[in-house]
Amino acid sequence: MTSELLDQALVEEATKKSGLIWVRGAGEPAARALWHAWHEGAACVVGDGPGEQPLPGLAEGGSAEVTVRSKDKGGRLVTWTATVVRLEPGSERWEAAVAELKGKRLNASDGEAMPARWARECRVLRLEPTGGVVPLPDGDLAARPVPSPATTREAVPAGLHRLLLRRRKS
Structure with missing residues (x-):
């Protein structure tokens, strides 16, 4: 019982304080970074509309x-499991979640009209913890970069700083 309460407290505090969460929906090969707001015991996200974050693999239920x-x-x-619940636009729970999300949304072009646009064009989801905390992995989980013709810059030449310093003096 104590372990479950500690896990629940860890999930809530860590998720509240984090600006981004990484979410992997059922059947998705990789997790996606999503901005969120913690509200009434769940992480709330908005997306799948024009100008909003995509929510692949996050089907209702x-x-x-x-x-x-x-x-x-x-x-x-911490990594935790969640049940995905879609909030119906106009419902009391939707209004409360949107009020919380609206305060966290950065760079919104429509300001006060944003909730109405979300109701028309987007999905608002609650990611409700199921109580399961996934054990931390032992090894490295870094993925190989996608092949690309791009290259990294080479090291700065040793005498470059002297050249730049000479230009500043004159």
């Missing part, structure tokens, strides 16, 4: 795996 990173160091803190 499905499940998802949510990974929360440390705000300070960026490392994985």
